[in-house]
Amino acid sequence: MAEPGFSERLRAAHDADWQAAIRHRFVAELAAGSVDPAVMRRYLVQDYQFIDRFVALLGAAIASADSFSSRLRLARFLAMITSDENTYFVRSFDALGVPEAERVAPVLTETTQAFQAVMREAAESRSYAQALSVLVVAEWLYLSWAELIKGPLPEDFVHAEWITLHANPYFSEFVGWLRGELDRVGPGEAVVCGALFGRAVALERRFFDDLY
Secondary structure, rough: OOOOHHHHHHHHHHHHHHHHOOOOOOHHHHHHHHOOHHHHHHHHHHHOOOHHHHHHHHHHHHHHHHHHHHHHHHHHHHHHHHHHHHHHHHHHHHHHHHHHHHHHHHOOHHHHHHHHHHHHHHHOOOOHHHHHHHHHHHHHHHHHHHHHOOOOOOOHHHHHHHHHHOOHHHHHHHHHHHHHHHHHHHHHHHHHHOOOOOOOHHHHHHHHHHOO
C-alpha cells in the first residue's frame, strides 16, 4: 500500500477540525435548502470578502509556479473564479436583498480578517509551496463537504448553485491536481506549509461556527 502523500498527511494531522467543518450544521442545512436567509446572507457577505485576497493568492501562485503548465492550469481556474463564481455572488446578493454597501465594505468578523491575513501571508511569501498550502485547504475542504451531499438539490438556486460550484467533475479534477502539486513541492518547506495548512483548516471551521 502506497504511503499517503504530503497533502493527505497534513489533512490527517488536522482531522478533527476538518471533519467538524465538512459535516457542519451549515452544510447539512445547505443540502436541505433550509439555511435561514439571514444566516445565508451573513455567510455570503463574509465569504465574498475573500475573493480579492484569493485572486491575489492565485496570482502569487501563478507567479511563483515552477513550470509554464502549472501557470496555465492556475490561470484557467482564476478565470472561473472571476466569472462564474463572482456572478453567483452578485445574483445571490440580489435575491437576498443585500445592499451595495454591505457587498463592498461590510464589517468583517475576526475570522474573516484572520483568513485574509493567512492568504496575504502565503501570497507575500513568494513561495509556490506556501501559496498551495492555503489554496489546497480552501478548495479541497469545499470539495469534501460538497461531495458528501447526496440526493436532489435544493430548489433555491442560492443553495443549489453553491453546492454545484463545488461538486462537479472539473472542480474535483482541479483539486486533485492542486493536491498533487502540493505533494510535489510541499515537503521541501514542510514545517511552514504544515503551519499554514493547519491555520487555514481551523479558520474554515471557525468561519462556519461564526454563522450561528
